Amino acid sequence: MTDHRTHMRTAVTPMLERVRTVLGRRSGLLLIAALLLLWEASARSGLVTSENWPPVSVIFLTLIRGLLSDGLVQVIGPTLYRFALGYVLGITAGAIVGFAFALVPFLRRMFEPIIELLRPIPAPALIPPLVLFLGVDDLMKVTIIAVTAFFPVTINTMQGASGVEPTYLAVARTFRTSPTHVVMRIIVPGTLPYVLAGMRISLALALVVTVVSEMIAGASGVGYYLVLMQYAVRSADMYAAIFVIAALGCVLNVVFVAVERRLIFWYAQQP
Amino acid sequence: MRRWLAQLAPGVVVLALLLWGIEEAVNYGLVKRSLMPAPSDIGLVLWDLFADGEVAGPLSETLARLGIGFAIGAALAIVMGLAMGYWPRLYALFEPLVELLRPIPKAALVPPLVLFLGVDNAMKITSVALAVFFPVLINTVQGARGVDPVLINTARTLGVGSFSLLRKVILPASAPFICAGIRLSIALGLILAVISEMIAGTGGIGFLIIDMQRAFRIRQMYAWIVILAVVGYLLNVLLVVAEQRILFWYRTAQRT
Numbered sequence: 317m318t319d320h321r322t323h324m325r326t327a328v329t330p331m332l333e334r335v336r337t338v339l340g341r342r343s344g345l346l347l348i349a350a351l352l353l354l355w356e357a358s359a360r361s362g363l364v365t366s367e368n369w370p371p372v373s374v375i376f377l378t379l380i381r382g383l384l385s386d387g388l389v390q391v392i393g394p395t396l397y398r399f400a401l402g403y404v405l406g407i408t409a410g411a412i413v414g415f416a417f418a419l420v421p422f423l424r425r426m427f428e429p430i431i432e433l434l435r436p437i438p439a440p441a442l443i444p445p446l447v448l449f450l451g452v453d454d455l456m457k458v459t460i461i462a463v464t465a466f467f468p469v470t471i472n473t474m475q476g477a478s479g480v481e482p483t484y485l486a487v488a489r490t491f492r493t494s495p496t497h498v499v500m501r502i503i504v505p506g507t508l509p510y511v512l513a514g515m516r517i518s519l520a521l522a523l524v525v526t527v528v529s530e531m532i533a534g535a536s537g538v539g540y541y542l543v544l545m546q547y548a549v550r551s552a553d554m555y556a557a558i559f560v561i562a563a564l565g566c567v568l569n570v571v572f573v574a575v576e577r578r579l580i581f582w583y584a585q586q587p
Numbered sequence: 588m589r590r591w592l593a594q595l596a597p598g599v600v601v602l603a604l605l606l607w608g609i610e611e612a613v614n615y616g617l618v619k620r621s622l623m624p625a626p627s628d629i630g631l632v633l634w635d636l637f638a639d640g641e642v643a644g645p646l647s648e649t650l651a652r653l654g655i656g657f658a659i660g661a662a663l664a665i666v667m668g669l670a671m672g673y674w675p676r677l678y679a680l681f682e683p684l685v686e687l688l689r690p691i692p693k694a695a696l697v698p699p700l701v702l703f704l705g706v707d708n709a710m711k712i713t714s715v716a717l718a719v720f721f722p723v724l725i726n727t728v729q730g731a732r733g734v735d736p737v738l739i740n741t742a743r744t745l746g747v748g749s750f751s752l753l754r755k756v757i758l759p760a761s762a763p764f765i766c767a768g769i770r771l772s773i774a775l776g777l778i779l780a781v782i783s784e785m786i787a788g789t790g791g792i793g794f795l796i797i798d799m800q801r802a803f804r805i806r807q808m809y810a811w812i813v814i815l816a817v818v819g820y821l822l823n824v825l826l827v828v829a830e831q832r833i834l835f836w837y838r839t840a841q842r843t
Contacts, residue, residue: 344683436819565690
């Protein structure tokens with residue numbers, strides 16, 4: 317669901333709160349450091365002697381070497397490209413369809429059952445048939461990513477746009493506001509928080525499906541590399557790929573939150 | 588009744604037209620039968636799967652993995668979420684770690700899990716549990732931290748201990764958030780159940796879909812996708828009904 321923690325009202329004063337978070341972060345960061353040390357020690361000391369459990373320092377070295385030698389960059393490139401293209405296509409289509417459904421109820425009645433039937437299919441299950449139609453390359457992957465990103469945005473946009481405060485619309489009618497004005501000034505701002513909430517759900521799902529589509533079909537991207545390294549029992553490279561994916565997820569999330577806050581700054585300030 | 592019909596009719600008509608259109612397109616050779624069999628053919632395969640009970644094995648296998656993984660992941664997340672919401676120290680301790688692990692697409696963890704746990708149930712159940720854990724945790728923490736301090740202070744004044752406070756005040760007050768997290772996570776759990784079956788091992792609906800594709804038994808592939816869609820749909824309905832019951836109890840509890 318959406319992340320409201322940042323707007324949470326707390327009983328303590330901001331100053332105290334800041335001191336507490338810095339101190340708090342310290343204990344949390346210490347925990348992470350301790351876990352990483354434990355990982356390193358367990359792998360080095362022979363407590364866990366396994367091909368599958370390389371010391372974390374080796375993984376970081378592999379990661380840095382991979383990034384410096386361009387090897388990993390070439391692996392990440394196609395993944396990012398597919399993800400970005402599929403995601404943008406999916407959320408654009410989702411927002412348009414969602415708005416259309418909210419503005420024209422008859423359209424909604426016509427097409428909602430189809431959407432409700434398709435929506436619960438776990439996206440990865442659609443990869444095998446899509447492979448038949450579109451092959452194993454970019455076209456198939458961008459399509460499945462777009463399909464994944466489509467549904468949450470559609471549903472949220474529809475709910476948001478249908479839930480616009482009727483009083484605003486009535487006031488607009490009283491003043492004979494033009495329809496474009498009504499859409500731009502009332503419906504779009506009223507719906508934006510919902511669209512963005514849908515976009516955030518889509519973001520996480522689309523990233524999962526990007527990686528999965530590369531794991532299941534084709535021969536490029538981080539997902540493919542991950543599975544390849546697993547089969548090749550090069551576990552340090554495998555973990556390095558996971559670190560890359562994790563970082564990707566983290567960065568995308570941070571960027572999204574920053575953009576969201578800018579776009580709907582007025583929404584976050586409401587209690 | 589007539590109103591209800593007017594609401595539903597356009598959707599049903601469009602759906603029927605779509606199915607009929609695909610059927611005709613396949614029959615006239617506009618769409619290759621090897622890519623998209625006629626819906627009626629898929630229907631026949633579905634009928635066969637159900638008639639001789641062949642559906643039961645893979646379906647129960649996938650559902651069992653999902654159910655067990657979901658139960659473990661959600662239970663751990665609720666316990667940990669309540670604790671993190673209640674004790675600020677615990678929150679401070681675990682929050683950075685959670686924020687670090689949460690954005691990892693859990694599908695990427697399937698390959699290392701295969702190395703440690705093999706390709707069988709242990710790996711698949713763990714994958715599902717991991718996928719379910721984080722959305723439920725985040726929402727539970729959010730709910731538990733947002734509980735009205737007056738409720739907590741009142742309970743404390745009345746001498747309620749930490750454990751009963753968590754169970755009798757914070758858990759119910761966080762219920763709407765927990766339910767929202769659970770509804771979100773069941774979709775992720777199903778995705779992970781299917782993916783883990785596709786990537787490793789044999790058995791389950793995910794495996795069958797990809798296996799049928801590789802064997803060019805396209806009608807069977809589509810039939811299993813339809814079954815999976817129905818499973819996803821029913822799970823969602825089930826959760827909505829369960830949530831209404833739980834939150835209904837929550838609302839009456841608040842009113843009294």
